[in-house]
Amino acid sequence: MLLAKTLRSSTFKLALIWIGIFGALVLALLSYVYLSTAAYVREKADRAIAAEETILRNVYDSAGRDGLIAAIKDRVARRTFRTRRLPARRSFLRSGGG
């Protein structure tokens, strides 16, 4: 009885409107926090990958294809040795023909 009156009351409707406004603001803020955190994490990972690629390109430029393959094999061997599970980084080379 009292609960039904409470839910019908103008005070409650006003409270709902404020919850709506406040909730929308909170959602917007947290979405921003989420998106920027995710973007930051991804960008950091991408930078690490790009750095690795730059190193390998340097190896290729200085030692050619065979040097690159050796470097890749060396890396793969070291990584697999160090971590049992999935290797953190994979680099590999494929012939242009496919």
Next chain:
Amino acid sequence: MAGNLKAWPAALKESKGWYDVDTREWKPDAADHSVLRATFDTLPDGYHLLVGRNADDLDAFTRKIEVALLLGVTLIFVLAGVASVSVTRRTVGRIEAINATSRSIMQSGLGKRIPLRGTRDEWDQLAENLNSMLDRVEALMAEVKQVSDNVAHDLRTPLTRMRGRLEKAYNRPHNSDYDHALIGDTMADLDAVLRMFYSLTRISQIETGDRTSAFGTVNLAEIASEVVELFDAAAEDKRVHLDAVVDRHVLVTGDRDLLFDAVANLVDNAIKYGGEAGRVTVEVARHDDSAVIAVVDDGPGIPDDECHHVFKRFYRLQRSRHTPGNGLGLSLVAAVARLHGARIEMVDNRPGLKCRLRFPSPAMA
């Protein structure tokens, strides 16, 4: 083909770029699949170089943030919902108490009051104010009821008397002398009834109508002298010594006619109830911050416990019920005093009574 991928991902068709590759693309039979974040490029000699890393930890991290934020938002909404329901419920509960009280007042009369919670908050203040308003309304209703009861009661006596007289005249043979006396008595009774109605309407006019626009500067000394002059003959009849002791100029702001009536009523009462061969004095004096007019007698006075009742309409002291009067004189005085913002003081004069009207901040002479 070199490195730790068993097959080139089929999705990579361009010559360079960034890509998210599902491990199932080259290992369809793998039990657990993960995502590879990779960049690939075409080397000058036609070979492709792909550098990537497992993005599972990234996804796990963002998913953790996602879950935390979602939980937080949900918690905020739930808390806000619960808080608004409980706060609103409390407010609605208090309003409902007021509603219930007003409904029961409409049904069963003015006896009910809104319950207080003793929290001294705005709701308690509202309830207190409404309750005191109800008290006031109840008192006014009681007063109206008492006045109408009294009117009925006071009318019955003269009307019964007149009817008896007329009945007697109707039943006996006409006799012009007797009829003359009878008509005279009846007219006197009717005059008393009319006087009562006149006083009643005048009091309520004073109490309700705004007459302050008709206010002017009035000399209380002048009023006192005129009243003494008016009642000189009446005082002589009762062998009462009536005089006035006045400062020359005591000015107040007010309605001259009403003030005259009020003082006249006080003097009339003093002569009527002050006793035979007594002494009645009208004193007018100016004090620093007030002007005072007082009517002093040396009669029996008024008992302390009845002092407050004498200003009610139709109230009459027990011992004066047999004397003529309608109990409206002091009500008129009280109404006039209220209109002028004056204070009425009843002081025991040992013996007798001193009735003072104290007017605030007199007009400058």
